[in-house]
Amino acid sequence: MxxxxxxxxxxxxxxxxxxxxxxxxxxxxxxxxxxxxxxxxxxxxxxxxxxxLFGTSATTSASVVTSGSAGVAVTSVSALDVAKLGPGRSVSGTFIARNTGTVPLALRLTGTAPTSTEAAVVGELRATAAVLRSGTACTNTTAGTSARAASLDTGSSWTTLPAGQSLTGCLVLTLDSDAPATVQSKSALVGFVLAGTQVAP
The missing domain is CATH 1.20.5 (Single alpha-helices involved in coiled-coils or other helix-helix interfaces)
Structure with missing residues (x-):
């Protein structure tokens, strides 16, 4: 067992x-x-x-993008008392330029060809352009860029005007001291163009 x-x-x-x-x-x-x-x-x-590695992403809300603008306006142009303009004499006047755009502008002032038959009058005129500093006056002796009225050209670097700001310009017209008697009591349109170009950032 x-x-x-x-x-x-x-x-x-x-x-x-x-x-x-x-x-x-x-x-x-x-x-x-x-x-x-x-x-x-x-x-x-x-x-x-x-x-x-963990990863994630987020999308921002859409934004409105608007391009800037360039604009310049000329106002308050003084009337020149040309009745006083004789051989060797000068008259002066002012204008206000305002930057109406959103970018700074490099200003350039140029003369235009006369639009009347009395071009001989313009041919005897010298024009002087200057930017007035605060507190200074525009007089017949104001110094600046000078040339025959129709061919005046201050150049593209004459002055810079920031957006939204204004400046006062001075124009002096001088009749040549040897102007001939044939230009007495004659008149002609004298024009100037103020152009603004955006300043490169």
């Missing part, structure tokens, strides 16, 4: 030993698999690390 019981216990014990032996094989397999997985994860993280 005892021997049979022992035999039964042996038969029962063998599966137990077999289970232990299988367990010994399984553990190394799981360990090896774990190493392989860890190794793969390490390679992926190294080769494509940027994939692990």
């Amino acid at each position: 005892s021997r049979h019981g022992t035999t039964q216990r042996r038969h029962r014990a063998e599966p137990v030993r077999g289970a232990r032996g299988l367990g010994g094989l399984v553990r190394p397999l799981w360990s090896a698999t774990g190493i392989v997985v860890i190794g793969l994860l390490a390679i992926v993280a190294t080769a494509g690390g940027t994939y692990a």
Whole structure:
């Protein structure tokens, strides 16, 4: 009886030993698999690390963009008392220029060709243009850019006028001292053009 019981216990014990032996094989397999997985994860993280970074974006509200403008206006032009203009004498007058745009302007004043048949009168006139500083007056002796009235050209760098601001210009007309008697009591239109060009930023 005892021997049979022992035999039964042996038969029962063998599966137990077999289970232990299988367990010994399984553990190394799981360990090896774990190493392989860890190794793969390490390679992926190294080769494509940027994939692990978070990213986001936001869109701002639309804005209205409006281009600037250039504009200049000439006002308050003084009437020149040409009745007093004789050989060697001068008359002076002022004008106000305002920058009506949104960009600073480089101003240039140029004379225009006479539009009347009495061009000989203009040919005997010299024009002087100047920008008045605050507190100064426009007189017959005011110095500035001078040339024949029809060909006056102050150049593009005459003065700079910021946006929204104004300046006072001075014009002096002088009749040549050797003007011939044939220009007495003659008249002609004398014109000037004030142009503004945006100052390069």
